[in-house]
Amino acid sequence: MTPSYASYNEFKEQLLAAFRDNEERMNGERKSPLHQIRRTALKQFDQLGFPTIRHEEWKYSSVNGLLKQSFDLDETTTLTMEDLAPLEIPNLDGNIIYFVNGRYHAELSRLISPADQVQILSFAEAIKSDPELIDTHFARYANYQENAFTALNTALASDGIVIRVPANTTVEQPIILRFITDTRTKNITSQPRNLVLVGKNAEVMMAESYRTLGEGASFVNVVTEIVLERDARMQYYKVQNETEKAYHIGTTQVNQADNSHFYSATVTLNGNFVRNNLNIVLNGQQAEAFMYGLYMPNGRQHVDNHTLVDHAMPNSYSNELYKGILDDNSTGVFNGKIFVRPDAQKTNAYQSCKNVVLSSGATMNTKPQLEIFADDVKCSHGTTTGQLNDEALFYMRSRGIPKDEARTLLLYAFSQDVLSQIKIQPIREYLEKVVTQKLTK
Amino acid sequence: MLSISNLQASIGDKEILRGLNLEVNPGEVHAIMGPNGAGKSTLASVLAGREDYDVTGGSVTFDGKDLLDMAPEERAAEGIFLAFQYPVEIPGVSTTNFLKTAMNEIRKYRGQDPLDAVQFLKLMKEKMKLVNIDQSLLSRSLNEGFSGGEKKRNEIFQMAMLEPKLAILDETDSGLDIDALRIVADGVNQLRSPERATIVVTHYQRLLDYIVPDFVHVLYKGRIVKSGPKELALELEEKGYDWIKAEAI
Ligand SMILES: Nc1ncnc2c1ncn2[C@@H]1O[C@H](COP(=O)(O)OP(=O)(O)OP(=O)(O)O)[C@@H](O)[C@H]1O
């Protein structure tokens, strides 16, 4: 056992036991290829254990706080539309799919896109109705060998969403996944598992939104696997606005074929501990990935964005801009890895991470990592971390704009580089509103 | 209107203003000249309320109120405007949006209703013509990537929009071509009225051909060491500052 993982932990034992209980209750599924993968993943999770800060990938992000919590693994709850009213995103239109404590919630969900545009199934349904599809794609992309949380999710994967967009199809309405964790009566953990397959020359917009109800602790450990076939285009937004007791660890794993385009924005507004892994494999020529990120921790919040772009084929392009506004005693991490394989000549890869630190108690750790094994490539990276520009503040004040107002205006403008990228208008407007509220607090 | 008496200001251990006196009455234009590093921009900044400077002595009143007691935004709302020697770039905020916010904040301070979009646009159109500035410039991020001349013209545009009682122009003429210089001067002259006053900081007599001052002052080592009528500027242009420095000792 490597010393960079915790060897024993109660929460871990609880999760292992839950796996065995589940297994007992299974009939045919137990022998399915899917379940064999789960078992392998469980073994892997058992061996790895939860990472400690001695693990290179977790150096600045200690999960000790999470491991001190206790969670009820029975996720059942009753939730009505009224309960969700405070979490509403105004004017939101499209396929709105609710997950409550990780379980697909049919009554709350609304699917409006016709079946010839997109097939949307819960993961639990898909296991039964289309096992072949699951066997072909499940856990083929997200690495559960090295990442304990992905292994855990893979082992316990039982619900989430499966989306399939047929070739040459544009899904006109966005698909919005709303993950609601209801902690009103107990501490809840969930392991949502999503699979998105976008066919040749197809196009789709999708968002994942994470919210918490109640005062309890929550731990969401999500994995989303996305496959873009050649010429496919996808807009993908991940938005977290959870509570001070929310732990969130998520991996989005993207696999792109020739000339596919992936546009993403990862926005973290609130949460106790948030780790976003965004891993993109550019496995085709002329494939392009755009990654934007915004995080605004305050209080004692911790937000960690790990991105990995793997340029595996020639002539691919990636462009990344992450921006952070850190207040109080919050901490932020940005770790951006760009990998250019020997074959990936003519790669263009750009990365930038800019941070404003508003208080002396806040800390930002940035680590760009470029590993380039081809010679004909254009790569650049840059990170900046500074305070709000005093010159700019004075200039604005000298024109009559009060200090707080000027500060908000500057920071709002700073966030706009990311928010303006979001093409689902109600989501962008909602975020602009929440960002403004957070800045004026 | 503005009354500066024995003003002393420093930054860190460095004394910059060392007992400066100046009276500005409504309707007047004052030119301030002086060698590099004399403290001209410091004076302008202290009047606008920049917090980097410590005011260690003296007083400044504006319309009878203690100016040094006010935050920069309050001074702006009271009618002081500083055109910066080096205008600051504000990424992500358009001039239009910036000015609208500024105007309505000032109006709020004065107990006036905010301008609606139509009123604001109308005013903007009018003033744009005055300083011959292009709409496309105003919708870009404020000063970001503007040429030196564009920045200066934008300062005057803002001044025209805000219609201050006291405008302080810190080397607004430097970096301007002849046409732009005339435009800037026209902008200032249009604002001239019996109720308003202007302080023009400049190194060149040329600007004063267009904006004719009532008084010319020489600032040297943190003090006004000589004052005179507009002809003093001509004399300075001809003779430089050495004779003044000699007199000042
Ligand atoms: N932030 C600062 N830190 C240290 N010294 C400063 C600072 N600001 C101004 N000074 C010094 O104060 C003195 C006066 O500067 P100021 O900018 O007021 O001069 P000026 O008269 O406007 O000169 P110029 O004609 O070159 O614009 C200079 O010696 C300058 O170096």
Ligand SMILES: [Mg+2]
């Ligand atoms: Mg100066």
